[in-house]
Amino acid sequence: MSTVTVPLGERSYDVVVGAGARHELARLVAATVPGARLAAVVTQSAIGVEVDPGVPVVRCEVADGEGAKSLTTVEDLCRRFAEAGLSRGDVVVAVGGGVVTDLAGFAAATYHRGVAYVNVATSLLAQVDAAVGGKTGVNLPEGKNLVGAFWQPAAVVCDTDVLVTLPEREWRSGRGEMAKYAFLGHAVAEGEVPEPLELLGLALDEQVARCVAVKAAVVAADEREGGRRAVLNYGHTLAHALEAVGFEDRGGRSGGLRHGEAVAVGLVFAAELAHRLGRVDARRVEEHRQVVVAFGLPTTLPGGVEPANLVELMRRDKKAHHDLTFVLDGPRGVELVHGVGPDAVLATLEAMERTS
Ligand code: GLY
Numbered sequence: 001m002s003t004v005t006v007p008l009g010e011r012s013y014d015v016v017v018g019a020g021a022r023h024e025l026a027r028l029v030a031a032t033v034p035g036a037r038l039a040a041v042v043t044q045s046a047i048g049v050e051v052d053p054g055v056p057v058v059r060c061e062v063a064d065g066e067g068a069k070s071l072t073t074v075e076d077l078c079r080r081f082a083e084a085g086l087s088r089g090d091v092v093v094a095v096g097g098g099v100v101t102d103l104a105g106f107a108a109a110t111y112h113r114g115v116a117y118v119n120v121a122t123s124l125l126a127q128v129d130a131a132v133g134g135k136t137g138v139n140l141p142e143g144k145n146l147v148g149a150f151w152q153p154a155a156v157v158c159d160t161d162v163l164v165t166l167p168e169r170e171w172r173s174g175r176g177e178m179a180k181y182a183f184l185g186h187a188v189a190e191g192e193v194p195e196p197l198e199l200l201g202l203a204l205d206e207q208v209a210r211c212v213a214v215k216a217a218v219v220a221a222d223e224r225e226g227g228r229r230a231v232l233n234y235g236h237t238l239a240h241a242l243e244a245v246g247f248e249d250r251g252g253r254s255g256g257l258r259h260g261e262a263v264a265v266g267l268v269f270a271a272e273l274a275h276r277l278g279r280v281d282a283r284r285v286e287e288h289r290q291v292v293v294a295f296g297l298p299t300t301l302p303g304g305v306e307p308a309n310l311v312e313l314m315r316r317d318k319k320a321h322h323d324l325t326f327v328l329d330g331p332r333g334v335e336l337v338h339g340v341g342p343d344a345v346l347a348t349l350e351a352m353e354r355t356s
Helices: 021-032 071-084 098-113 124-130 168-182 196-201 204-221 228-233 236-248 259-276 282-294 307-315 342-351
Strands: 002-006 013-018 039-043 057-061 091-096 116-121 135-140 143-150 155-159 326-328 335-337
Touching: 002 204, 013 021, 013 204, 021 091, 021 116, 021 155, 039 071, 039 098, 057 071, 071 098, 071 135, 091 098, 098 116, 098 124, 098 135, 098 143, 116 124, 124 168, 124 204, 168 196, 168 204, 168 259, 168 282, 196 204, 196 282, 204 228, 228 326, 228 335, 236 259, 236 307, 236 326, 259 282, 259 326, 259 342, 307 342
Parallel strands: 013 155, 039 057, 039 091, 091 116, 116 155
Antiparallel strands: 002 013, 135 143, 326 335
């Protein structure tokens, strides 16, 4: 078992990682929310992970899927909290993946103008990403995560035992994010930056802890997403475009691409683009390929996608501020680069290998 601290002054908190970490929940609640007399456990019926927060529990189930991340669900949750008598000194415990931690975190941020919450992350994606960092929120019909709050958890639990039963698609999504962290080691290490391939040699709980440590360092440097946090979007600009194509072209050639797979292709693309722009050498591009392959993820563009269409979608990416903005590797490590020329982007996409 290991503990990674997210150092945010009075909002600092611990992320406990390892096999059986969920059994630390009662200790963490007692230490971080000492006045709690009741815990609202927010989860989904399919999660099936039992937890003991050490105080009486009111269980609040939410529906599966991204569709549940709505203001209606937040209202339902807050009404359940009120009916159960959850007070300002009590605690919300989110047990689930990113949908649950985003929803429960946002309900906690707003109920009584803010109550404490603890995340028990049950998917690999949530353990290495969604459960840590304090961004909470829900979707509107107009777009994803349009309503939310920065509200840091009091503690996070990443129990690797509960990952054993994850479906393969969930593993693939989490592994895509892990591959991303392999290239963000400079965020934590000052002198000796770990080699990307080192991550692969670690046991699963150590891999999760390493990824959490990177995320913690990035969040500590930029709690409210003023700039530095953008590096967490490494590989995501193309990934969002691929996912948008998959969505519009449901059942089509790019349909069915998992988030992690899209991120994996996005990482290889970002390395190729950085190479074309003279920011990294061919060896570094190869390293990206090796990490992505070692995580069992694809390196090639889906056969049917149109490069020009992808460029247009990337131009519209909400983080791009109307020009082509990418997170790219370079001599200073991975960083945000604005105003990348569309010709270089198009040429890089056209030169990428295709899945037939
Ligand atoms: N909750 C995810 C983040 O803050 O990045």
